[in-house]
Amino acid sequence: MHDSNPDYSAIAERIKAWGRELGFQQVGISGLDLESHGEHLQRWLAAGYHGEMDYMGAHGSKRWRPEELVPGTLRVISLRMDYLPGDTQMAKVLGEPQKAYVSRYALGRDYHKLIRKRLQQLAERIQQEVGTFGYRAFVDSAPVLEKAVGEQAGLGWIGKNTLLLNRKAGSYFFLGELFTDLPLPVDEAHGTEHCGRCTACLDICPTNAFIGPYVLDARRCISYLTIELKGPIPEDLRAGMGNRVFGCDDCQMVCPWNRFARPTEQGDFQPRHGLDNAELAELFLWSEEEFLSRTEGSPLRRAGYERWLRNLAVGLGNAPSSIPVIEALKARREYPSELVREHVEWALRRHGVDL
Numbered sequence: 001m002h003d004s005n006p007d008y009s010a011i012a013e014r015i016k017a018w019g020r021e022l023g024f025q026q027v028g029i030s031g032l033d034l035e036s037h038g039e040h041l042q043r044w045l046a047a048g049y050h051g052e053m054d055y056m057g058a059h060g061s062k063r064w065r066p067e068e069l070v071p072g073t074l075r076v077i078s079l080r081m082d083y084l085p086g087d088t089q090m091a092k093v094l095g096e097p098q099k100a101y102v103s104r105y106a107l108g109r110d111y112h113k114l115i116r117k118r119l120q121q122l123a124e125r126i127q128q129e130v131g132t133f134g135y136r137a138f139v140d141s142a143p144v145l146e147k148a149v150g151e152q153a154g155l156g157w158i159g160k161n162t163l164l165l166n167r168k169a170g171s172y173f174f175l176g177e178l179f180t181d182l183p184l185p186v187d188e189a190h191g192t193e194h195c196g197r198c199t200a201c202l203d204i205c206p207t208n209a210f211i212g213p214y215v216l217d218a219r220r221c222i223s224y225l226t227i228e229l230k231g232p233i234p235e236d237l238r239a240g241m242g243n244r245v246f247g248c249d250d251c252q253m254v255c256p257w258n259r260f261a262r263p264t265e266q267g268d269f270q271p272r273h274g275l276d277n278a279e280l281a282e283l284f285l286w287s288e289e290e291f292l293s294r295t296e297g298s299p300l301r302r303a304g305y306e307r308w309l310r311n312l313a314v315g316l317g318n319a320p321s322s323i324p325v326i327e328a329l330k331a332r333r334e335y336p337s338e339l340v341r342e343h344v345e346w347a348l349r350r351h352g353v354d355l
Contacts, residue, residue: 006130012184015077018125022118023266024079024176025169028153028187031075037148038064044215051219053228059143069143070136070179075186077122077178078146078153080164081115083108084172085270086263090253093277094243098319100280100312103223103247104172106299107271113297114268115139115176123178134181139174146175153186157193160213161201161251167194170258194257201251207240210251222248226311227303232342238314243280245311246300272298280319281328284312309340317347326351 019027050056062069093099119137138144147164156166163171202210209220218224222244225233273294291305319325332344
C-alpha cells in the first residue's frame with residue numbers, strides 16, 4: 001500500500017535523480033492525454049502508411065490511452081538514454097559504397113534488455129520509498145505511443161522527421177516508460193517545436209519516404225524496408241537504398257539539433273564485430289552460423305538471416321563493380337531462398353552479368 005500521505009513532489013524529484021544514476025540522461029513525468037496523437041495515428045493508419053506493420057493498428061485506443069492498456073495508470077514516467085557511439089563516421093561509411101551501413105543504434109547490443117533491467121531497478125527503488133505500488137515497464141515492446149509520451153513529459157518535441165528531438169541532445173536516444181498508479185506531479189509538456197523552416201530531413205530522404213512534415217510513408221522508409229518488410233524490396237526503391245543494409249540514419253544525420261548529440265558512455269552500445277566499417281561482400285559471405293553467433297544479443301537478429309542476405313544483395317547491386325562484389329553475388333546465385341536469389345539476380349544484372 002502507498003504511504004497514507006506521501007510528498008509526491010519530493011518523490012518525483014528523487015525518481016529523476018535515481019533515473020540519472022541508472023544511466024538515463026533525462027526523466028520526465030506526464031499525464032495521459034494523448035488524444036490528438038491518437039487521431040494522427042488513426043489518419044496515418046487509414047492512409048495505409050504502416051505497410052505490413054499490422055501491430056500498429058492492432059490494439060485500438062490502448063495505444064493512445066495508457067489507462068486502457070494498464071488499468072489504474074495515472075502517470076507515465078518517460079526516460080531517455082543516449083545511444084550514439086563515439087566517432088562512428090556515418091558520412092564516411094555512406095560515402096564508401098562497397099561498405100555496409102548499419103544504423104548506429106544497431107551496432108552494439110540490443111537495447112531492450114538493458115533498458116528494461118534499468119526500468120525494473122528504478123521501480124524497485126521507488127518501491128523501497130513508497131511501498132508496493134502499481135507499475136509496468138515498457139521498452140518499445142507494447143502499444144505505447146512513446147514519442148508522444150516523451151513529448152508530454154517534456155523530453156522534446158516530435159520533429160518533421162517524426163522523431164523526438166531534444167535541444168540539448170538531438171535524437172540519438174532510446175526511450176523507455178514506467179506506467180504507474182502514483183499521482184505524481186506532471187512535467188510541462190514540450191509545447192513549442194523548434195524545427196522552424198528547416199526541411200533538411202525531408203529533403204535528404206534517399207527514397208522520398210516523407211509525404212510532408214510529420215508524415216512518413218513507412219512503405220518507402222529504408223528502416224522499414226530492411227527490418228520490417230518480409231518479402232521482396234520494391235525494385236523502384238532499391239537503388240535509393242545505396243549501401244544501407246539495416247536501418248537508415250539520414251534524416252537524423254542532417255538534423256541541426258544532432259550537433260548537440262553526445263556520445264554514449266554505455267559499453268553495450270559500442271560497435272561489435274567491426275559492423276561500423278565492414279565490407280558488403282564480406283558480410284554477404286557469412287554463413288548462417290556466423291550470422292547467428294555474431295548477432296547474438298544484437299538488434300540485427302530482428303531481420304533474420306534470409307532478410308539480412310536480401311538487404312546485402314541490394315547493397316552489392318548498388319556498389320561499384322569489382323571482382324569481390326561480383327564473386328560474392330555469384331556465390332549466392334543458387335541459394336535455396338527464392339527471396340535471396342531474386343535480389344542476387346537483380347544485383348548481378350546491375351553489374352551487367354548475364355544470367
